Amino acid sequence: MAINLELPSTFDSTVERTHLAAEHFLRPVSRKYDKAEHEYPVELDELAKLAKKGGGASSGGDRPSGASIGAVVAAREMSWGDVGLLLSMPGQGLGNAAIAAVASPEQLEEFSGVWAAMAITEPSFGSDSAAVSTTAVRDGDDYVINGEKIFVTAGSRADHVVVWATVDRSAGRAAIKSFVVPMDTEGVTVARLEHKLGIKASDTAVLRFENARVPAGNLLGSPEVDTKKAFGGVMQTFDNTRPVVAAMAVGLGRAALEELRRVLEEAGHTVDYDRPAAAQHAAVSEFIRLESDWEASWLLTLRAAWMADEKQPNSAEASMSKAKAGRMVTDVTNKAVEIAATPGFSETSLLEKWARDAKILDIFEGTQQIQQLIIARRVLGRSSADLK
Known part of the structure; x- marks a missing residue:
């Protein structure tokens, strides 16, 4: 029996819409922002407004049927235009995927519409995500976060950041949790912006957290440290x-x-x-x-x-x-x-x-x-x- 490897027709509109955006908004300014590293691509604001009016990709809220295929189709078409500009799209940060993956229904509603970067890597490690040393200490109804994160995509532009931190260093990787932190939280600072080989249209930041206090409800998923489930x-x-x-x-x-x-x-x-x-x-x-x-x-x-x-x-x-x-x-x-x-x-x-x-x-x-x-x-x- 033959195997049909074509996308279902339900995704035709996603392909058409996102390819047109890539062709008319991203590709024409691709070289411009490659040469103007750290300059904010203002053209993206208009594109984000159009996407919102047209019911664009979810930014961490609901996950409708076919959402993952829809996301990869949109990413494929937009990256045909420019990867760096896609990574700078308001409301579509890598942290939004973290929210969509593990947030509770109440959190999905609360954080719907935010633009979230994701902060995992630290100066002491690269790909070993279990080596997180940034701490989140419970203090009453809040967590107090301390640490430094590097290579945070859109870290200077997003309005929120999903931070990986340990709630108990003695418990190993099982104690690593993710927290949604508003960028205007006291104690959160952008230490510097990196100069990079590529994707220059997208800022990559170093973030510091010094006694940054967030509500306990901003912890994504369960607060329990389950050593069997690890992280x-x-x-x-x-x-x-x-x-x-x-x-x-x-x-x-x-x-x-x-x-x-x-x-x-x-x-x-x-x-x-x-x-x-x-x-x-x-x-x-x-x-x-x-x-x-x-x-x-x-x-x-x-x-x-x-x-x-x-x-x-x-x-x-x-x-x-x-x-x-x-x-x-x-x-x-x-x-x-x-x-x-x-x-x-x-x-x-x-x-x-x-x-x-x-x-x-x-x-x-x-x-x-x-x-x-x-x-x-x-x-x-x-x-x-x-x-x-």
Whole structure:
């Protein structure tokens, strides 16, 4: 029996709407904000208003049927326009995915409409999320948060930030919880903004928390320290966000492939799918390889998102999609620069920019090595203590 790999028609409007936004709002100013790092993209305010009027993507409130597939489809199309600008979209921060993943119904209502960044990484660790040392100490009806977070995407622009902190250092990873912290909370400061290789349209901040007091109700999920469950609640965030990051890589990869095809055709090399790749020009053969890798990445991403919508455990699949797409997009964009030669390395096209933007998609939300470790644990049925 044949397998239909096409998106259901219910997502046609999402594809059309988000692609038009990417084409008319993001792509035209892509180079502008690559050159103007830390300058706020004011064009996004108008786009956010249009998205809100049109019932755009949920920002941490309800999770309607098909929401995960809808999110990856939107991320794919918008990233075709510009990944950095997508990461700067008001109301659609990475912290919103954390709220959607683990918040209670009451919290979903309370935090509906916020723009939340996500603060996990600290100066003392990179991909080891269990090494969180930022503390959250209960004091009456509040928690008092102290610590420093680095590489916080949109950390200087969002109005809230989801902070990972430990409520009991002696209890290990089981005590790591996530807290929704308004950025105007006393004791929360933006220490500095990073200068980066790519996604320059998106600010990356260092945040400091010095006796920052938030209501106890801002703790996402259960406040209980359950050593059997470890910190599966907060880690569930990644099961939502990793397919979205994979979709960003797929969108950026498609942009690079489209430009590379144009360059090849201008040089007189047509991609012919009816002939063996080995019988065609070497550059065309390489294009076909890259395109097949891109297709595999998209199918893995769809699978992880579909499982999330069906309430099926998708930790392995989320990591598979992220690992595959992250590796694919760096390969595709770098090869596109190489094959295009001078136009690819210059600023006459966006290829060199896309090659710089691509690398972060292989790093944040867990590096290639972390994804492979998670996949190995799930496939082999081993715990984090057994397989490090």
